[in-house]
Amino acid sequence: xxxxxxxxxxxxxxxxxxxxxxxxxxxxxxxxxxxxxxxxxxxxxxxxxxxxxxxxxxxxxxxxxxxxxxxxxxxxxxxxxxxxxxxxxxxxxxxxxxxxxxxxxxxxxxxxxxxxxxxxxxxxxxxxxxxxxxxxxxxxxxxxxxxxxxxxxxxxxxxxxxxxxxxxxxxxxxxxxxxxxxxxxxxxxxxxxxxxxxxxxxxxxxxxxxxxxxxxxxxxxxxxxxxxxxxxxxxxxxxxxxxxxxxxxxxxxxxxxxxxxxxxxxxxxxxxxxxxxxxxxxxxxxxxxxxxxxxxxxxxxx
Amino acid sequence: xxxxxxxxxxxxxxxxxxxxxxxxxxxxxxxxxxxxxxxxxxxxxxxxxxxxxxxxxxxxxxxxxxxxxxxxxxxxxxxxxxxxxxxxxxxxxxxxxxxxxxxxxxxxxxxxxxxxxxxxxxxxxxxxxxxxxxxxxxxxxxxxxxxxxxxxxxxxxxxxxxxxxxxxxxxxxxxxxxxxxxxxxxxxxxxxxxxxxxxxxxxxxxxxxxxxxxxxxxxxxxxxxxxxxxxxxxxxxxxxxxxxxxxxxxxxxxxxxxxxxxxxxxxxxxxxxx
Numbered sequence: 001x002x003x004x005x006x007x008x009x010x011x012x013x014x015x016x017x018x019x020x021x022x023x024x025x026x027x028x029x030x031x032x033x034x035x036x037x038x039x040x041x042x043x044x045x046x047x048x049x050x051x052x053x054x055x056x057x058x059x060x061x062x063x064x065x066x067x068x069x070x071x072x073x074x075x076x077x078x079x080x081x082x083x084x085x086x087x088x089x090x091x092x093x094x095x096x097x098x099x100x101x102x103x104x105x106x107x108x109x110x111x112x113x114x115x116x117x118x119x120x121x122x123x124x125x126x127x128x129x130x131x132x133x134x135x136x137x138x139x140x141x142x143x144x145x146x147x148x149x150x151x152x153x154x155x156x157x158x159x160x161x162x163x164x165x166x167x168x169x170x171x172x173x174x175x176x177x178x179x180x181x182x183x184x185x186x187x188x189x190x191x192x193x194x195x196x197x198x199x200x201x202x203x204x205x206x207x208x209x210x211x212x213x214x215x216x217x218x219x220x221x222x223x224x225x226x227x228x229x230x231x232x233x234x235x236x237x238x239x240x241x242x243x244x245x246x247x248x249x250x251x252x253x254x255x256x257x258x259x260x261x262x263x264x265x266x267x268x269x270x271x272x273x274x275x276x277x278x279x280x281x282x283x284x285x286x287x288x289x290x291x292x293x294x295x296x297x298x299x300x301x302x
Numbered sequence: 303x304x305x306x307x308x309x310x311x312x313x314x315x316x317x318x319x320x321x322x323x324x325x326x327x328x329x330x331x332x333x334x335x336x337x338x339x340x341x342x343x344x345x346x347x348x349x350x351x352x353x354x355x356x357x358x359x360x361x362x363x364x365x366x367x368x369x370x371x372x373x374x375x376x377x378x379x380x381x382x383x384x385x386x387x388x389x390x391x392x393x394x395x396x397x398x399x400x401x402x403x404x405x406x407x408x409x410x411x412x413x414x415x416x417x418x419x420x421x422x423x424x425x426x427x428x429x430x431x432x433x434x435x436x437x438x439x440x441x442x443x444x445x446x447x448x449x450x451x452x453x454x455x456x457x458x459x460x461x462x463x464x465x466x467x468x469x470x471x472x473x474x475x476x477x478x479x480x481x482x483x484x485x486x487x488x489x490x491x492x493x494x495x496x497x498x499x500x501x502x503x504x505x506x507x508x509x510x511x512x513x514x515x516x517x518x519x520x521x522x523x524x525x526x527x528x529x530x531x532x533x534x535x536x537x538x539x540x541x542x543x544x545x546x547x548x549x550x551x552x553x554x555x556x557x558x559x560x561x562x563x564x565x566x567x568x569x570x571x572x573x574x575x576x
Contacts, residue, residue: 020422041422046452051411051445058415061400064422066415081405082442086412089393089402 001156002030002099004138009067010037011139012146017041019146020059024049024070026099031069053079056094057086065093065146071105072098072114072155076121087151088124094151101131101155101187102237102267103281113281115267117155118186119242122213127151129213131187132169135159137211140169157237158278160191166209171216178206180300181231182222182259186210186244189237192288201296215247218255226252230260233299235287240266263299265292304501307368308338309564312533313557314377315364320553322381324389328531328543330361332465332498333432336526337365339504340430340461348427350400350416354409355434355463356390357544359399363387366398407440409433410460414450417457432461436468439477451490456519459511460491463498465530469544483525491523498526499533534559 010033013019021034022043035042045052049070056066068075075098076083087094098117105112121127128150130141138156145152167173175190183193183205190209196202206225226232232252236244245264252258268285275281282288286295312334319327333355340351353362363380366372372387379385386395390404400416403409413431420427437443450458464482466473473479483493494510497503507524514520530544531537534556548556 020418043418045449046445048445048448050407050442051414051449054408054411054442054446055415055418055449057401058412058417059419060415061412062416062419062423064419082408082411085402085405086408091394 001132001135001138001159004135004159005097005142005154005156006030006033008139008142009034012142013037016065016146018063018065020056020064020066022052022056022066022068024052024068024074026070026074049074049078050082053082053094053096054086057082057090057092060087060092060094061090065095067095067097069097069099071112072101072117073112076114076117076153080120083121083127083151084124088126091126092151093149095145096151096153097156098153099156101157102189103278104157106278106281107275109275110270114155115237115239115269116242117153118213118236118238118244121153122242122247127153129153129155131155131211131213133160133173133188133190133209133211134162134166137169141211144169155187157188160188162191163194169211171210171212172219172222173209173211174221175207175209176205178202178204180204180229181233182206182208182226182229183233183235184208184210184244184248185235187237189235189282189287192282192292193235195288196293196296198293201293201300204300205296210244210248213247215251218251218257223255223257226257226259231299232259232262233265233296234263235265236267237282237287238267239269240264261302265295304338304342305564307342308335309560311338311361311364311368312560314367315360316548316553316556316560318360318364318377318380320548323547324360324381325545325547326357326360326389327548328465328467328537328540329355329358329434331532331534331537331543332528332530333358333463333526334361334532335499335501336432336461336463336504336528337361338368339501341365341369343501343505344508345428345430350413350427350429351398352401352403352409352413352429352431353391353399354403354406354431355437356402356404357434359389359391359404362391362399366396371398372396406434406437407442410443410446410450410458413458413460414446414455417455418453420457421455428457428459430459430461432463434468435462435464435466435473435479435482436476438462438479438482439468447486447489447491450521454519454521456515456521458521460521460523462523462525463528464525465528467530467539467541467544470541486523486525490521492520494522494524496524496526498528533563
């Protein structure tokens with residue numbers, strides 16, 4: 001999604017000149033087009049995320065629209081208090097961009113994975129999180145964020161490749177119908193469901209994609225479907241705490257929608273203490289490949 | 303006259319502290335002259351002030367009241383339930399307080415951001431930021447210092463309230479900062495040392511900045527040598543002055559000492575804002 005993000009930021013600059021792009025010294029072979037177009041409005045703030053976020057708050061206070069770009073884990077967690085105090089308390093339109101959400105940094109290892117960014121940031125007032133799913137979402141999301149007066153966090157990852165046509169980016173999207181169970185996913189991890197290599201299993205899954213946190217009210221169609229199918233599975237490339245599973249189960253309960261079973265599929269961290277590609281970590285967490293297929297079969301058998 | 307202004311400001315915030323039975327008196331006494339000088343002898347209307355050492359916000363509230371930017375009723379609400387004047391700067395409540403500071407190490411970066419914004423807009427605005435010295439333990443301050451120096455943000459005027467005392471110890475015992483001036487010079491700042499309780503000395507710094515900026519846009523840090531709890535015998539230069547409220551007797555003593563010290567103020571000779 002990074003290339004699409006850079007294109008979108010370049011395109012946005014043609015429409016408005018109050019943008020300031022701040023990178024925490026990341027974006028090699030990626031953000032150069034932004035630097036070229038933004039000129040003095042492109043700032044490499046160095047490996048100094050705390051300063052970058054407060055700087056952005058000051059810029060926003062001065063009437064600019066700052067975007068702060070780094071790896072998701074460094075955008076979300078290293079300057080957490082700056083996000084909390086300087087950005088969110090003051091409700092300033094600072095746009096935080098985290099590249100490589102979840103296990104996207106793969107073999108780079110645990111320090112570079114962002115498995116708690118959503119949970120940490122969901123706790124903050126006024127902050128709206130955006131999780132694109134496919135490559136074409138990115139430009140839409142950048143456009144939405146530019147108009148959103150709230151502070152935002154954009155979680156970028158490796159775009160999912162979903163077969164067929166899907167609706168344009170929205171807080172809730174129904175991706176496909178299914179016969180037995182409702183699956184709600186956040187971000188590109190949903191792709192694992194389409195790669196099960198088991199068409200019969202996939203046919204049983206009605207799949208929805210969540211694009212924003214806080215979750216918007218439950219769509220009537222989704223509520224009706226859950227009431228009918230009675231089973232809900234959430235899937236996310238994030239720890240259980242503070243993630244989609246917790247948010248969705250809360251939303252269901254407070255919406256008076258109570259399925260018979262609710263299962264959260266989420267990142268397990270590093271159960272074997274070993275490292276690998278993003279795909280390897282997803283499989284180890286049961287979020288992709290044969291482990292995912294096997295879990296889904298078990299769940300649907302129960 | 304600044305001497306009368308600062309006496310009035312100190313009397314007001316001492317009354318606020320007494321009524322609230324609150325601490326952080328030493329923090330406010332440490333920077334009272336600096337805040338008064340900035341407000342009444344240096345800053346223009348379109349300049350911005352950031353009190354990064356938010357613990358001294360009573361002094362700032364009092365300065366704003368002195369400038370008729372806060373009402374007596376607002377001042378009377380300090381520390382009360384439902385107030386907009388809490389013990390550390392509030393967010394989005396008072397136009398002259400752009401950010402809720404007090405968690406240390408934020409103000410300098412915030413000032414840098416606003417200053418960068420003004421520069422990008424081609425606006426001639428300045429951003430005065432007062433940090434404490436204990437605050438310099440925070441790594442984020444040094445991130446901001448690197449940034450300001452690298453980008454030559456001369457529209458940030460950074461003042462360090464160097465009273466040598468942090469929360470529960472003396473700065474040089476806790477995490478030594480010296481040689482502070484040399485460190486900041488090495489970062490690329492033009493360093494000006496002043497007596498933070500002398501308007502004459504602060505005026506000289508203002509003039510030095512004006513002369514400097516005529517020739518080059520160098521970022522400035524003013525290291526203000528100050529005394530925590532300045533001017534009040536029992537409080538001066540003590541760690542207690544960071545925490546303890548005043549007894550009735552201490553309050554009377556404080557007022558008497560202030561009045562005596564200001565009884566025959568020297569002509570400070572400080573003119574209008576520049």
